[in-house]
Structure formats: structure tokens, C-alpha cells
Amino acid sequence: MLKRVLLLWGCLFLSVFASESTDINSKLFDLMYACDHGDGTSCTKVGDTYTFATGVEKDDNIAVTYYKKACDLKNANGCIALGVKYHNGQGVPRDHIRSRTYYKKACDYGGENGCHALGISYEQMRHYESAFKSYKKACSMGSSEGCMKVGLFYRQGKGVNQNNAKAVPYLEKACEGTARLVCKNIGDIYKYAQGVKQDLQKAKHFYERGCTLQHDKEACIAYRLIK
Structure with a gap:
């Protein structure tokens, strides 16, 4: 009886696995077809499939091929992924x-993460002026991390004249967005009147946000300490 149950369970598992595998292959085929017909987003998704081994064997070479296609089609995420590969x-x-x-x-191509990644690359090279410009562009596109970097560069005088007010x-x-560990910086500026008028209520607000949300x-x- 136990052998029969195990056999039935094994058959069921193989059936489900085969079904899932067929479904994945079908989706991948659809993405490849769309990519070949000029859909950059689909090209990036194929690259991601091989990068993260989603239902297929990991293959960076195939991933690179599809990221290159995506980037050639002006898909920003494909370009970023290709940059990471290099x-x-x-x-x-x-x-x-x-x-x-x-x-x-x-x-x-309008990818805020691309501008941010470019900023990081320039910063690692100590090309601070170029990094600042890239971060500022990322911020203008909605990147909280880009805004954080611009603010910190102003605070530190990196690639730009030091200016706490700016x-x-x-x-x-950045603090009101998703950037982490930045709220204390703005809280300190208001607490210690660094380039702005002292405002302990604002300082308290940003400290609290950094504490509870970040x-x-x-x-x-x-x-x-400020309560």
C-alpha cells in the first residue's frame, strides 16, 4: 500500500514539474519571439531569466547576448544589466x-538607475565632478539614492563647493523617499543650524523618520535626546 502511495505521489510530482517546466519554456519562447521582433523589455527579461536561472540553467553568455539586444533597442534596464556584466x-x-x-x-535612455550606477563608477574613480552631475541627473529622474548623494556631496564639498543650505x-x-540612513543627516543640519535656521521640530521629525522607517x-x- 505504501509503495503504491509513493508511486502515485511520484507520478503526481513529475506531472506537476513537467507542467511547470512546459509553462516556463512557453513563456521564455514568447519573450524570445517578442525580443526578436523589437521589444527591448522582452530582451531584458530573457537576459534576466538566464542570469538568475529562472527555470533554466544559468548562462551568462546567453544573458549578455539578450542584454545587448535590449540595449541596442534603447531599453535602459538592458543597458544597466549589460554594464553590470562588464x-x-x-x-x-x-x-x-x-x-x-x-x-x-x-x-x-531615461534610466535613473543607470545615472546612479554611472555616478557610483565615477565616484570610485574619484572623478567627483562627473559623479555629482550623474547623481543630480538621477535625482531629477526620481532616484532617492541619487538625491541622497547630491545632498551628501554638498555637505562634504565633493565635486562641488561645500554648501549645507543647498x-x-x-x-x-531622499529622506522622504526610499534612501536609507540619510534622515539623520538632515536632522543634524536642522538641529545644529548648519547653513539653515535652527529648527528642533524639523530635526525631531527627521530623526524620528530615520529611526522608525529606516x-x-x-x-x-x-x-x-531631542525629546
Whole structure:
């Protein structure tokens, strides 16, 4: 009886697995077809499928081929993914110059993450002025992380003249968005009147936000001290 149950369970498992495998193959075929007919988003999704081994064996070479197609079709996410491949040397030789080239394309095609990645690349090279411009463009496209970087560059005088007053709107925007561990910075600016008029209520607001929403321990301490 037990053997029969196990046999039936095994047959059921294989049936479900085969069904899921067929479904994945069908979706992948549809994406490949759409990609071949000029849909850049589909090309990127095929690349992602092989990058993250979603129902297929991981293959960086195939992923690169489809990311390249996507980027040629001006799909920003495809360009970013291709830049990452060159940065990490996955499926292609490691090449930071090419990596930046594709980040720039992504940025030019309207991809905020491409502008942000380009900024990171320039910052790692200590080309702070170029990094600042890239982060500022990312911020203008809605990147909270880009806004955070612009604000911090103003605070630190990196690639731009140091100016706490100019840092404020960028850090506020970043804090109200998804950027992590930035709210304490703007709280400090208001608490210690760094380029702005002291405002302890605003400082308290940003410390609280950093503590409760971003789980920043330093922001929590600052919030408790200002109460």
C-alpha cells in the first residue's frame, strides 16, 4: 500500500514539474519571439531569466547576448544589466570602461538607475565632478539614492563647493523617499543650524523618520535626546 502511495505521489510530482517546466519554456519562447521582433523589455527579461536561472540553467553568455539586444533597442534596464556584466566580468571580460559606457547609455535612455550606477563608477574613480552631475541627473529622474548623494556631496564639498543650505532640499527629498540612513543627516543640519535656521521640530521629525522607517540606530539615539 505504501509503495503504491509513493508511486502515485511520484507520478503526481513529475506531472506537476513537467507542467511547470512546459509553462516556463512557453513563456521564455514568447519573450524570445517578442525580443526578436523589437521589444527591448522582452530582451531584458530573457537576459534576466538566464542570469538568475529562472527555470533554466544559468548562462551568462546567453544573458549578455539578450542584454545587448535590449540595449541596442534603447531599453535602459538592458543597458544597466549589460554594464553590470562588464563590471563583474560575467559572460564577458571585465571592462570598467565598457561598463560605464552602458551605464551612460541607460542614463541617456531615461534610466535613473543607470545615472546612479554611472555616478557610483565615477565616484570610485574619484572623478567627483562627473559623479555629482550623474547623481543630480538621477535625482531629477526620481532616484532617492541619487538625491541622497547630491545632498551628501554638498555637505562634504565633493565635486562641488561645500554648501549645507543647498544640501537640505536634496537630503529632505531622499529622506522622504526610499534612501536609507540619510534622515539623520538632515536632522543634524536642522538641529545644529548648519547653513539653515535652527529648527528642533524639523530635526525631531527627521530623526524620528530615520529611526522608525529606516531603523537607523544613530537616528533613534538622536530622537530620544531631542525629546
